[in-house]
Amino acid sequence: MVHIAPAFGEDDMNLGKQHNLPFVQHVNMDGSIRLEATDFVGLNVKPKDDHMATDVEIIKYLAGHGLLFSKAKYEHSYPHCWRCDTPLINYATSSWFVNVTKIKANLLDTAQNINWSPAYMKEGRFGNWLEGARDWSISRQRFWASVIPIWRCDCGELKVFGSVADLQTASGQTITDLHKDAMDLITLPCPKCQGTMQRVPDVLDCWFESGSMPYAQKHYPFANKDKFDSNFPAQFIAEGVDQTRAWFYYLHVIATAIKNSQAFDNVIANGIVLAKDGKKMSKKLQNYPDPNAVIDRYTADALRMYLLSSPVMQAENLNFVEVGVAEHLRKNLMLLWNVYKFYAMYAQPTVVARANSQNILDQWIIARWHQLLAEVTEQMKQYNLPKATRPITEFINDLSTWYVRRSRDRFKEEGxxxxxxxxxxxxxxxxxxKIIAPFMPFMSENLWQEVNNHHLQNNEASVHLQAWPQTETVDQTALTKMATVRKIVEMALAKRDEAKIKVRQPLAKLTVDLTNLDLSADYQQVIADEVNVKVVEILSASQELMVILDTTLTSELQAEGLKREFVRLVNMVRKAADLTIQDKVILYHNAPAEVAKVIEAMQQEIMADTMSSNIVAGSLEQATFSQEVKLNEYKFNLGFKK
Ligand SMILES: [Zn+2]
Ligand SMILES: [Zn+2]
Incomplete structure (x- = not known):
């Protein structure tokens, strides 16, 4: 035996319909029992102060009439108002619907024109939702909402109004207030009978308004027709992935219904930013850092890059970790700014930007920039922000740790x-x-202003007023050759590591073996500089790239290695003494004979490399600053006098 109440639950109603059960509605909208239920008229089905009072009355009645089979307490969950805890009941009532199923084919059709980011949403979450589209109940029984503009007569006549003007004409009344209390007073004569037409009491589902945004925001079709036409469908919208079945969907339903068009061409669905522990960020738990503090600590650009390059831009959730923001500060902003500062140290305002250098490092970084531009442009077209931003970080790394590092000496010698x-x-x-302008807007502006000598003094000049650069053919040869160079360097440095010989110790020769290896002398020089060998020899016997490092240490090579170590130590101590590249000093040392011999032999070179006006061996008495250093197995002191 099963108890069925078709008026109080969807499943019950479906079953009732299926088996032709009578539909009995014995409760009013306010929860009181109707007149027809004679013995309990007026009782509340679930009184707020005593939930079981009415149940007890019914049990008493059954017992009094000898109809009670059994009684027992039975606990089960029940809906309650989330604000005031009043018990609620499911209630069958009539509603106004949008006949979505009727336009389903069109919905699927217009949805084909939408580019989703992430792409799988198109056929996945959104496509599936459209496939299972049901009619949309748009009426609500409440006060605060837009009224449903339908007037009805008891004879069955219906009128749907499309404008205030039409309603004024039909009612002969001036309408100044569109709220429910005012609109409910507007009546019209029925054209079919002698009756009076009244507005249906319901208001609209708020999603109807959200879905009407493209038209309502421009007061279309009453005004701005041209503006609307040139902006519809929207090029781009973005919201949380939870809007797939809400805002994205209702925009689409209304646009298809009235315009037979999608409402937007591109959409980015984002996931949710969660706390570090994967829980929802909550004020109560205080499990997240204050966003303003994060911005103060790491900059807004770093936070922006962290989020843009994260899976949260691809409808996935992100566990927010501050270290991640710090990493973007370091890898993008600080690294880039250091490149600029290095450039600014040598650049005059008269430098003219050019992309026609004969130097292979210049050719390579320009090719890399064009490659970056092409990648970012393509991914922006796809609305894929993680894929658009990640290559920027790689580029900044290449710019700093390869181009500038390998070009360092080029900046120092005039010519x-x-x-x-x-x-x-x-x-x-x-x-x-320009490329980073959408992703790191502050760094972008700062960099652009400085590089172009505007220094924020020209109100007309801003990187954010510049056009996006035009993509050009990328010099693939320059990229491929440098990639080979870097691969060779990586292998050679691994050999050094194996042999436990520091990079500062010069070696005689590196042999590179690969058939058809086409690396001109300038590429070989880059390898020689980076691996710190005197000669790079190219063989073309091996099918696979091989490198052989000559690790023989002659006394000359050892002396040179010693000299390099010494120069490094001097420059380290100069830093500790707060000396700049402008400060020329007398250098004092009391290194043991083995080292002193080398220093003396290479005095001129060392003086140039350490910005010293003289080198004095033996005593440090004259020095105004000194510090102990360790060179291989030797310990001694270095000192300076300005
Ligand atoms: Zn309530
Ligand atoms: Zn009528």
Whole structure:
């Protein structure tokens, strides 16, 4: 035996319909029992102060009439108002619907024109939801909402109004207030009978308004027709993935219904930013850092890059970790700013940005910049922000740790090569400022202003007013050759590591073996500099890339290695003494004979490399600053006098 109440639950109603059960509605909208239930008229089905009072009355009645079979307490869950805890009941009532099933084919059709990011949402979550589309109940029984503009007569006549003007004409009344209390008073004569038409009492589901946003925001179709036409469908919208079955859906339903069009061409669905522990961020738990503090600590750009390059931009959830933001500060902003500062140390305001250098490092970084531009442009077209932002970090790393590091000496020696390095760096920094403008807007503006000598003094000049750069053919040869160079360097440095010989110790020769290896002398020089060998020898016997490092240490090589170590130590102590590259000093040392011999033999070179005006061996009495250092197995002191 099963108890069925078709008026108080969806499943019951479906079953009732299936078996043709009578539909009995014995409760009013306010929860009181109707007249028809003679013995219990007026009782509340679930009184708020005593939930079981009415149940007890019914049990008493049954017992009094000898109809009670059994009684027992039975606990089960029940809906309650989340604000005031009043018990609620499911209640069958009539409603106004949008006939979505009727336009389902169109909905599926227009949905084909939407580009989703992430792409799988199109056929997945959104497509499936459209496939299972049901009619949309748009009426609500409450006060605060837009009224449903339908007037009805007892004879069955219906009128749906599309404008205030039409309603004024039909009712002969001036309408100034569209709220429910005012609109409910508007009546019209029925054209079919002698009766009076009244507004249906319901108001609209708020999603109907959200879905009407494209038209309502422009007061279309009453005004701004041209503006609307040129902006519909919207190029792009973004919201949380939970809106797939809400805002995204209702926008789509209404646009298809009235315009037979999608409401938006591109959409980014984001996931939820969760706390570090994967829980929801909650004020009560205090399980997340204050966003303003995060911005103060790491900059808004770092936070923006952290989020844009994360899976949260692809409808996945993100566990927010502060270290991640710190990493973006370091890897993007600080690294890039250091590149700029290095450039600024050598650049005059007269440097002209150029992309036509003969130097292979310049050619490579320009090719890399064009490659970056092409990648970012393509991914922006796809609305894939993680894929658009991640190559930027890789580029900044290449710019700093390969281009600038390998070009360092070029900036220091006057001549055409220095000019080429400066012109190239300016070209790349100016171009990079434009590429990062949407992702690191503050760094972008700062960099662009400085590189272009505006220094925020020109109100007309901003990187954010610049056009997006045009993509060009990428010099793949330059990229491939440098990739090979870097691969060779990586292998050679691994060999050094195996042999436990520091990079500062020069070695005689590196042999590179690969058939058809086409690396000109300037590429070989980059390898020689980076691996710190005198000669790079190219063989073309092996099918697979091989490197052989000559690890023989002659006394000359050892002396040179010692000299390099010494120079490094001097420059380290100079830093500790707060000396800048402008400070020329007398250098004092009391190194043991083995080291002193080398220093004396290479005195001129060491003086140049350490910005010393003289080198004095033996006593440090004259020095105004001194510090102990360790060179291989030797310990001694270094000192300076300005
Ligand atoms: Zn309530
Ligand atoms: Zn009528």
């Amino acid at each position: 055409t090569d220095k000019e080429a390095a400066l012109a190239t760096t300016k070209y790349v920094l100016d171009g990079l400022a």
